[in-house]
Amino acid sequence: xxxxxxxxxxxxxxxxxxxxxxxxxxxxxxxxxxxxxxxxxxxxxxxxxxxxxxxxxxxxxxxxxxxxxxxxxxxxxxxxxxxxxxxxxxxxxxxxxxxxxxxxxxxxxxxxxxxxxxxxx
Amino acid sequence: xxxxxxxxxxxxxxxxxxxxxxxxxxxxxxxxxxxxxxxxxxxxxxxxxxxxxxxxxxxxxxxxxxxxxxxxxxxxxxxxxxxxxxxxxxxxxxxxxxxxxxxxxx
Numbered sequence: 001x002x003x004x005x006x007x008x009x010x011x012x013x014x015x016x017x018x019x020x021x022x023x024x025x026x027x028x029x030x031x032x033x034x035x036x037x038x039x040x041x042x043x044x045x046x047x048x049x050x051x052x053x054x055x056x057x058x059x060x061x062x063x064x065x066x067x068x069x070x071x072x073x074x075x076x077x078x079x080x081x082x083x084x085x086x087x088x089x090x091x092x093x094x095x096x097x098x099x100x101x102x103x104x105x106x107x108x109x110x111x112x113x114x115x116x117x118x119x120x121x
Numbered sequence: 122x123x124x125x126x127x128x129x130x131x132x133x134x135x136x137x138x139x140x141x142x143x144x145x146x147x148x149x150x151x152x153x154x155x156x157x158x159x160x161x162x163x164x165x166x167x168x169x170x171x172x173x174x175x176x177x178x179x180x181x182x183x184x185x186x187x188x189x190x191x192x193x194x195x196x197x198x199x200x201x202x203x204x205x206x207x208x209x210x211x212x213x214x215x216x217x218x219x220x221x222x223x224x225x226x227x
Contacts, residue, residue, distance in 0.1 A: 035216070037165075044206055045165065045218040061215060063122075072223075095164055100176075106212035107155050109176060111164035 002026035004096050004112035011118045017084040019113045022096035029077035030054035031110075033099040034081045035108055036070065038092040046092075050099070050106075051079060053073045123147055123211050125219035133227040134199050142194040142222045144209035149189045150163035156185055156194045159221075169194065170212075175193045199224070 005105040007021040022034065042120040049060035051070040058070045069082045079096060098107035124147040126216060134140050145152070154170035157165035158196040167176045169185035182197040196203055204226055 010177070044220050045210070047161075047210075047218065048218040059215065096162075100170065104171060104212070105166065106153075106209075106210075106216045107170040108157075108165075109167045111166075114164055 002083060002098075002110050004098060004110055006096060006112040009116040009118070011120065012086050012089055014119055014121055016086050016089070016119075017071070017082060018117050019080055019082040020094050020096075020100045022079040022081070022112050024053075024079070024098070027098075029072075030074060032102065033105060034070075034072075034079045035097045035099065035106070036068075037095045037097055037113075038093070040089075040092040043092075048081070048094075053079060053117075081097045082118075086117075088119050091117065091119045123150060123214060123217055125209050127179070127207075127219035127222050129210060129222060130211070130220060130225050131225060135227045136199055136201055138194040138199045140199050142188075142196075142202050144191070144192045144194070144219050146190045146211055148195060149187050150211045150213035150220075152188045154192050154212055155210045155212060156183075157210065158203075158205045159208065162173075165208065167210055168207075173207075194223075198219045210227055 005023045030053045035050045052057045053072045072079045096112045097108035098110040100107045126145045154172045156169040159165040188226045201220045204222045206223045208221045
């Protein structure tokens with residue numbers, strides 16, 4: 001079945017970086033864009049950016065420009081999201097989510113289970 | 122940036138009720154809107170996209186309507202498994218989400 005499997009929980013100190021992985025299976029990895037969305041505890045959803053796995057093209061929310069990098073390794077069908085200069089406000093669950101179609105982007109039909117990132121000194 | 126407003130943040134309802142959840146965009150977004158359901162500790166689930174198209178596998182008691190700036194998610198007969206938080210999301214430009222409406226048991 002189609003699924004996205006994310007890497008495990010991370011604990012980081014302020015100022016450090018974190019890299020979360022998202023491994024796709026059950027479909028052709030390069031056929032659908034991947035989005036990253038985060039959610040702080042008890043809060044709403046916040047979109048961070050997208051990546052086209054075929055071309056490597058990316059688009060980032062202005063809030064994260066300069067701090068986020070989205071990459072991929074097509075040989076292992078895995079997308080990555082790296083966030084740098086971490087601060088306590090970055091403590092959240094980070095999700096990867098697939099666009100359901102290249103024709104209608106940003107409708108996210110398959111989600112990973114989430115990766116908890118805790119930033120604490 | 123396009124802001125999405127979901128009000129109320131909380132909604133109390135009983136099993137069998139017809140429930141409507143509104144979402145308002147700060148500017149016109151045509152029909153580029155999706156609805157998601159999220160249960161505690163779980164990832165969001167896509168219910169509706171393009172304002173009114175039911176995602177495959179989603180029960181037909183869920184429906185979406187609206188265009189421009191005003192949208193509605195309707196649950197025709199609330200079931201026990203529908204108690205959750207519902208988010209709208211615009212896809213007209215870089216995505217943004219509404220603040221969510223939590224549907225609670227009355």
